[in-house]
Amino acid sequence: MAELNDYSGEILPVLKFSDYSHETLAELTALYCKLYMALDGFWYLSLKERVGNEEALASDMMTWERHCKYEMAKITRQLNIAGNDVITVMKAIQMTPWIRQTEFEIEAKDNNHAVLTVTHCPTLVALEKEGEGRENEICGIVDRKMYKEYASYFNPDIEVKCLHLPPRTGKDDICCQWEFSLDT
Numbered sequence: 264m265a266e267l268n269d270y271s272g273e274i275l276p277v278l279k280f281s282d283y284s285h286e287t288l289a290e291l292t293a294l295y296c297k298l299y300m301a302l303d304g305f306w307y308l309s310l311k312e313r314v315g316n317e318e319a320l321a322s323d324m325m326t327w328e329r330h331c332k333y334e335m336a337k338i339t340r341q342l343n344i345a346g347n348d349v350i351t352v353m354k355a356i357q358m359t360p361w362i363r364q365t366e367f368e369i370e371a372k373d374n375n376h377a378v379l380t381v382t383h384c385p386t387l388v389a390l391e392k393e394g395e396g397r398e399n400e401i402c403g404i405v406d407r408k409m410y411k412e413y414a415s416y417f418n419p420d421i422e423v424k425c426l427h428l429p430p431r432t433g434k435d436d437i438c439c440q441w442e443f444s445l446d447t
Contacts, residue, residue, distance in 0.1 A: 296360040331412035347418040349443045375445040384438040398429040
Protein backbone atom coordinates (compact mmCIF):
# COMPACT_ATOMS: atom_id res chain seq x y z
CA MET A 264 0.00 0.00 0.00
CA ALA A 265 1.27 3.46 -0.82
CA GLU A 266 2.15 5.63 2.16
CA LEU A 267 2.12 9.37 2.60
CA ASN A 268 5.27 10.57 4.32
CA ASP A 269 6.52 14.05 5.12
CA TYR A 270 6.91 15.74 1.73
CA SER A 271 7.31 19.28 3.03
CA GLY A 272 8.16 21.56 0.14
CA GLU A 273 7.93 18.78 -2.44
CA ILE A 274 5.37 17.85 -5.04
CA LEU A 275 3.20 15.13 -3.56
CA PRO A 276 3.24 11.94 -5.64
CA VAL A 277 -0.08 11.16 -7.29
CA LEU A 278 -1.45 7.93 -5.85
CA LYS A 279 -2.81 5.37 -8.28
CA PHE A 280 -5.26 2.58 -7.62
CA SER A 281 -2.58 0.18 -8.85
CA ASP A 282 -0.46 1.22 -5.83
CA TYR A 283 -2.85 -0.58 -3.49
CA SER A 284 -3.44 -4.21 -2.62
CA HIS A 285 -6.51 -6.13 -3.76
CA GLU A 286 -7.79 -6.11 -0.16
CA THR A 287 -7.38 -2.34 0.16
CA LEU A 288 -9.13 -1.81 -3.17
CA ALA A 289 -12.04 -4.00 -2.05
CA GLU A 290 -12.33 -2.00 1.18
CA LEU A 291 -12.11 1.26 -0.77
CA THR A 292 -14.85 0.11 -3.14
CA ALA A 293 -17.08 -0.69 -0.14
CA LEU A 294 -16.35 2.78 1.25
CA TYR A 295 -17.20 4.39 -2.10
CA CYS A 296 -20.53 2.56 -2.06
CA LYS A 297 -21.28 3.96 1.41
CA LEU A 298 -20.32 7.45 0.29
CA TYR A 299 -22.60 7.11 -2.75
CA MET A 300 -25.53 6.22 -0.51
CA ALA A 301 -24.69 8.95 1.99
CA LEU A 302 -24.68 11.53 -0.79
CA ASP A 303 -28.11 10.34 -1.92
CA GLY A 304 -29.41 10.62 1.63
CA PHE A 305 -27.91 14.05 2.28
CA TRP A 306 -29.21 15.31 -1.06
CA TYR A 307 -32.74 14.08 -0.33
CA LEU A 308 -32.80 15.46 3.23
CA SER A 309 -31.43 18.84 2.09
CA LEU A 310 -34.08 19.10 -0.59
CA LYS A 311 -36.77 17.98 1.88
CA GLU A 312 -35.73 20.77 4.28
CA ARG A 313 -35.85 23.38 1.51
CA VAL A 314 -38.99 22.45 -0.43
CA GLY A 315 -40.77 19.75 1.58
CA ASN A 316 -41.02 16.00 1.29
CA GLU A 317 -43.47 15.92 -1.62
CA GLU A 318 -41.12 17.89 -3.91
CA ALA A 319 -38.07 16.02 -2.62
CA LEU A 320 -39.76 12.71 -3.42
CA ALA A 321 -40.71 13.89 -6.92
CA SER A 322 -37.14 15.05 -7.55
CA ASP A 323 -35.77 11.79 -6.19
CA MET A 324 -37.96 9.82 -8.57
CA MET A 325 -36.77 11.88 -11.55
CA THR A 326 -33.16 11.55 -10.49
CA TRP A 327 -33.26 7.77 -10.03
CA GLU A 328 -35.15 7.30 -13.30
CA ARG A 329 -32.32 9.01 -15.15
CA HIS A 330 -29.56 7.57 -13.04
CA CYS A 331 -30.70 3.94 -13.34
CA LYS A 332 -30.34 4.03 -17.11
CA TYR A 333 -26.97 5.76 -16.87
CA GLU A 334 -25.77 3.36 -14.19
CA MET A 335 -26.83 0.26 -16.13
CA ALA A 336 -25.12 1.54 -19.28
CA LYS A 337 -21.86 2.06 -17.40
CA ILE A 338 -21.98 -1.18 -15.40
CA THR A 339 -22.94 -3.39 -18.34
CA ARG A 340 -20.22 -1.90 -20.53
CA GLN A 341 -17.54 -2.16 -17.85
CA LEU A 342 -18.40 -5.74 -16.90
CA ASN A 343 -19.52 -6.93 -20.35
CA ILE A 344 -22.99 -7.88 -19.11
CA ALA A 345 -25.37 -8.48 -22.00
CA GLY A 346 -28.75 -10.09 -22.50
CA ASN A 347 -32.43 -9.38 -22.14
CA ASP A 348 -33.60 -11.87 -19.55
CA VAL A 349 -34.13 -11.65 -15.79
CA ILE A 350 -30.81 -13.31 -14.94
CA THR A 351 -29.00 -10.56 -16.84
CA VAL A 352 -30.84 -7.96 -14.75
CA MET A 353 -29.83 -9.79 -11.56
CA LYS A 354 -26.17 -9.86 -12.62
CA ALA A 355 -26.17 -6.11 -13.22
CA ILE A 356 -28.19 -5.13 -10.15
CA GLN A 357 -25.68 -6.94 -7.96
CA MET A 358 -23.02 -4.51 -9.12
CA THR A 359 -24.86 -1.29 -8.26
CA PRO A 360 -23.30 0.68 -5.41
CA TRP A 361 -26.53 1.01 -3.46
CA ILE A 362 -27.32 -2.72 -3.33
CA ARG A 363 -23.74 -3.45 -2.28
CA GLN A 364 -24.64 -1.66 0.96
CA THR A 365 -27.38 -4.16 1.68
CA GLU A 366 -27.39 -7.82 2.50
CA PHE A 367 -29.41 -9.67 -0.10
CA GLU A 368 -29.98 -12.96 -1.80
CA ILE A 369 -31.28 -13.84 -5.23
CA GLU A 370 -33.26 -16.99 -5.86
CA ALA A 371 -33.12 -17.77 -9.56
CA LYS A 372 -36.05 -19.96 -10.49
CA ASP A 373 -34.93 -19.93 -14.15
CA ASN A 374 -33.46 -17.40 -16.59
CA ASN A 375 -36.74 -15.47 -16.69
CA HIS A 376 -37.82 -15.60 -13.07
CA ALA A 377 -35.97 -14.55 -9.93
CA VAL A 378 -36.75 -13.26 -6.46
CA LEU A 379 -34.52 -10.64 -4.85
CA THR A 380 -34.74 -10.54 -1.05
CA VAL A 381 -33.05 -7.78 0.94
CA THR A 382 -32.36 -8.97 4.48
CA HIS A 383 -30.51 -5.89 5.74
CA CYS A 384 -30.78 -2.36 4.40
CA PRO A 385 -28.98 0.59 6.02
CA THR A 386 -31.40 3.01 4.35
CA LEU A 387 -34.40 1.25 5.89
CA VAL A 388 -32.69 1.18 9.29
CA ALA A 389 -32.09 4.95 9.04
CA LEU A 390 -35.68 5.59 7.93
CA GLU A 391 -37.05 3.49 10.79
CA LYS A 392 -34.84 5.38 13.23
CA GLU A 393 -36.06 8.69 11.78
CA GLY A 394 -39.61 7.60 12.63
CA GLU A 395 -41.47 9.69 10.03
CA GLY A 396 -42.83 6.71 8.09
CA ARG A 397 -40.94 7.69 4.93
CA GLU A 398 -39.93 4.06 4.37
CA ASN A 399 -43.35 3.57 2.77
CA GLU A 400 -42.45 6.16 0.12
CA ILE A 401 -38.78 5.33 -0.33
CA CYS A 402 -39.21 1.56 -0.37
CA GLY A 403 -42.65 1.40 -1.95
CA ILE A 404 -42.37 4.15 -4.53
CA VAL A 405 -38.71 4.95 -5.23
CA ASP A 406 -37.38 1.40 -5.00
CA ARG A 407 -40.23 0.09 -7.12
CA LYS A 408 -39.37 2.68 -9.78
CA MET A 409 -35.65 1.89 -9.57
CA TYR A 410 -36.13 -1.84 -9.98
CA LYS A 411 -38.45 -1.33 -12.93
CA GLU A 412 -35.97 1.06 -14.56
CA TYR A 413 -33.14 -1.42 -14.08
CA ALA A 414 -35.23 -4.23 -15.58
CA SER A 415 -36.49 -2.07 -18.46
CA TYR A 416 -32.94 -1.21 -19.44
CA PHE A 417 -32.57 -4.83 -20.51
CA ASN A 418 -36.14 -5.63 -21.50
CA PRO A 419 -39.24 -3.44 -21.02
CA ASP A 420 -41.38 -6.60 -20.82
CA ILE A 421 -39.78 -7.73 -17.55
CA GLU A 422 -42.34 -7.41 -14.79
CA VAL A 423 -41.30 -6.31 -11.30
CA LYS A 424 -43.66 -7.25 -8.51
CA CYS A 425 -43.24 -6.32 -4.87
CA LEU A 426 -43.72 -9.33 -2.59
CA HIS A 427 -42.85 -7.65 0.72
CA LEU A 428 -42.35 -4.07 1.90
CA PRO A 429 -41.89 -2.41 5.30
CA PRO A 430 -43.04 -2.01 7.93
CA ARG A 431 -41.13 -4.91 9.41
CA THR A 432 -42.49 -6.93 12.29
CA GLY A 433 -39.04 -6.96 13.89
CA LYS A 434 -35.38 -6.29 13.18
CA ASP A 435 -34.92 -9.88 11.93
CA ASP A 436 -37.73 -9.58 9.39
CA ILE A 437 -36.72 -9.14 5.75
CA CYS A 438 -36.56 -5.57 4.51
CA CYS A 439 -38.14 -6.07 1.11
CA GLN A 440 -38.65 -8.71 -1.53
CA TRP A 441 -39.08 -8.32 -5.28
CA GLU A 442 -40.07 -10.75 -8.01
CA PHE A 443 -38.71 -10.25 -11.52
CA SER A 444 -40.36 -12.24 -14.29
CA LEU A 445 -40.57 -12.38 -18.03
CA ASP A 446 -43.22 -14.34 -19.89
CA THR A 447 -41.72 -15.98 -22.94
